[in-house]
Structures are given as structure tokens and as C-alpha cells.
Amino acid sequence: LENAQAQLEDEGNFYSENVSRILDNLLEGYDNRLRPGFGGAVTEVKTDIYVTSFGPVSDVEMEYTMDVFFRQTWTDERLKFRGPAEILSLNNLMVSKIWTPDTFFRNGKKSIAHNMTTPNKLFRLMQNGTILYTMSSLTLPIVPSSEASKVLSRMPILHTTPVTPPPLLPAVGGTSKIDQYSRILFPVAFAGFNLVYWIVYLSKDTMEVSSTVE
Template sequence: MSALFGFLLLFVAHSFNFPIFFLFSSLLFMSICVSFICPCYPVQQSAEDLARVPANSTSNILNRLLLSYDPRIRPNFKGIPVDVAVNIFINSFGSIQETTMDYRVNIFLRQKWNDPRLKLPNDWRGSDTLTVDPTMFKCLWKPDLFFANEKNANFHDVTQENILLFIFRDGDVLVSMRLSITLSCPLDLTLFPMDTQRCKMQLESFGYTTDDLRFIWQSGDPVQLEKIALPQFDIKKEDIEYGNCTKYYKGTGYYTCVEVIFTLRRQVGFYMMGVYAPTLLIVVLSWLSFWINPDASAARVPLGNLPCLCSKSFQTSQSNCLQP
């Protein structure tokens, strides 16, 4: 509504040749645009004015931090690369799809790095950690992380954007976000159903080379996997492996990449009870006709046809869990 009002003022001033009115309406329209287009920047106050405001105001601290902050420039520009510690909490792990060779996970992706421009001032007497509204996330520099083997991904925004943002006293920034991702996983089904699959999740930088940005796994327990149950596979926390997958692209250079490898062992018992045992019973049933008198055709014919019907019905019912 405010923007529409500004357009009307400009139209009236131009139509009736009112220079002063045109100047006033132009200034009003520019102020409206700034308020909508530049929400990251604080209220127009000088550094001296902000410094005179008591440091016990969180709003004042955030305004100070953003006053001369440029999110287009990475921390330590033209200096050492930014080290980004990555940490993942897995909420759910979907079963592997053999037909499409992929799997789906729901995760909390956490990234932590240091930005010297966001150090809290010395006169700040509050907590060493600021819990910041997620809207400020768009105002900060952030790593350009993407999942190299991703097929599809969704960011969750119900009921609000699922982003957690912390700023620490020393300038450390912690960002956590909730994602649902479908990742490719090439499968080797030679030993099916006694096979073991190794599925990767690769986190890579899209635009920053290793001269500017480096991903590292957070020390300790970088991937948390708690009480995950799959219908056909066993996955254990002890089988998780971590690695470095930094890649070279001709013409652009080296790009940082880290990966986690999940080892999934197929549950043979699932197929023993669901496939092998019923198939064995059908075979045994087909032998019963040999024990009946050859002259009793009325009994032998149904017993001969019954295994065929059972086999076809069983094949149809098991088409989802058997590989093509």
C-alpha cells in the first residue's frame, strides 16, 4: 500500500509539473524502497550515535554489527581461507530404493565458522551467545554449501523457516537448518539379498575454491544417528565413515568437499521369512501329487494347479521387495 501511494505521488507530480512536489514524492518513494529492499541494514544512525546507546540493548548490538557489514565479502578476505565445521543430526533415514538407486534423509545441517566482523563489543555485558532471529541470516555472509550427490531437496518452513542462528562473543557463527534430501546411492546387487551397501553424502562448496573456503567435520561426533530403524537394512553408528572428497574442476580449480559413508547391511531374516520360506512351502506342496494314486485324477489335477497359482500370486505380492 505504501509503495502504491508513492507511485501515485510520482504520477501526479509529473502530470502537473510540480517540481517541489515531485522532489518530495521522489524522496518518499526512495525511503519506502529502502525499507523494503534493504531490510538487513539498521536504522540510519551514525556510529557515534550507536556507540552512545547502552550496550545492554540487543537491538543496538545488532545494529552496530550490521552498520558496516558487507555480506558479499567473505571473512578474512584476501587472507586465510574460512574453515567451516560441519555437523549433522539425522532425524530419519528412509529405506533405499533399488529401482531408483537413492535414499532419503531428514537432517539438521549445522555449520559453524568465525567472522571477525561479528565480534561482540567489549562493553557488551550480556550473554556470550546471541540467539538471533532467522531473518538476520539473509544479512550475513554464509558458505555456499550444496550436496554433490543430491537428486532432490526441500527446506522446511512450517510454521516458520526452520533456521537457528547463534552469534558468539568471539565472532563465531552457528547456523542450523532442517532439510529433507534425496541422495543418489549406486548399488551393487550381485549378492542380493546377502548384500551390503555403502551410501555416501557429499557436502561441497559450489563457488569458493580451497583458497577461500574449507569444509571440515566437527571434532567428536560429527554425524549423530540415534535409534534409526529400517525395514530391510541394519545401520549402525559404529559403521559410519568420514572422509575428504575435495575435487578438481578443470578451468576453475579445487573445491572443498567432505563426505560421510553409511554402511547398510541387508536383513537376511526379512527375506528368509518373506521369500524363502513361502517358496519352499510351495515346492513341497507341488510334491504332494506324487503321493496320490495315479487313477485319482480329481485330486491330482487341483494339487498340480495349486502350486502354479500360488507361485504366480506370491510373485505378484513380492514384486515390490524383489529386485528387477
């Protein structure tokens, strides 16, 4: 077991030494001020954006914010290598030593790269010189483009409309008139009720008496 562990450690050290030697050879005489193929064909940079969150949206400032994973891919012939691995996963220190595209968002106000606890950047180098450079958790406050601004400008501006209360019903004339009406109507209604009651009651007694006589 100890021999196997020692062998693994030796292989790991050998791999690290080979990778370090490869990187040293690649950076020897490398000028990161010059783009790949300088003086020749245009350097093609492919980009991918994966949106992780969207908002908030400010209708006052006419801008919105989104968090994204931003990935760029390009090929640098100067970084071709042959080694024990087809892809080298490196940290952000290597990024500062090579050429990287000066990519920007035309309608972006600013971008904030999250650096907790280190800059959230992923750098991978392939044997053919292809580079995969990813920046994670990038916050972008963005102003809508000119076309979007034209569309928004044609939209009606939202505004508040004061609520008009419904008209009040005409008053009855105050409590004094209500009291006057009640003093007149209540006795009349009560007298009418008693009159109906006694008529029904007396007619019932008359029917009972007539039936008893028969």
C-alpha cells in the same frame, strides 16, 4: 511490587536497545557478498549432522531419504562485538543480512527445509564473531556415492523365481477300477473275518463243555 516490575521492564528495554544498537553497528558497512577474511586465509566451516530418521529406501531408483539436523559453525571477524550478553540468539532475518557458506551435498538430489510455521533455522552469534547456524528438519533424498554404487553393482540382482509344483502321483486308474477291487476284496476280507470268529467261538464252547463233563 509495581516498582520492581517497572524496573524489570526498564532493564528489558535497555537490553533490547543495546542489542539493537549492537546489530546496527555490526551491519553498518557489512557486505554479505564477501566471505570472512576475503583475500586472505581460507574460511573454515565446521559441520555437524544429526540424523533423526532414515528411509524410505528405493531399490528401484537406487536412493534413500533421511531427515537431519544440519549445523554449521564458522568465524566472521567483522561480527565481533562487546555487549551485555556473550551469545546473541537471533532469528532467520539476521541470516539473510550476513555471509553464509554455500554448502551442498554432492550426492544429494534435493533438500527440503521444513518451514512450519517459519523457517526452522537457529542463528547464534558469539562475542568473538563465531556463528552457530542450525537448520532443523532437513529432508535429503540422496543417491549413493560412486564407491557405494560400485559395491551395489557387484551384488547379485534380486529376482523372483517361479515356484514349480511337485509332480503328481500316478493315478490309481480311476473310480471304476477302485470299485472293481472293492467288490472283490471286501467279501473276501469279510468271509475271512467270519471264519476266524467262528473258529474262536466254537473252540471256546468245546472247552466249556469238556469242563462241565469233568
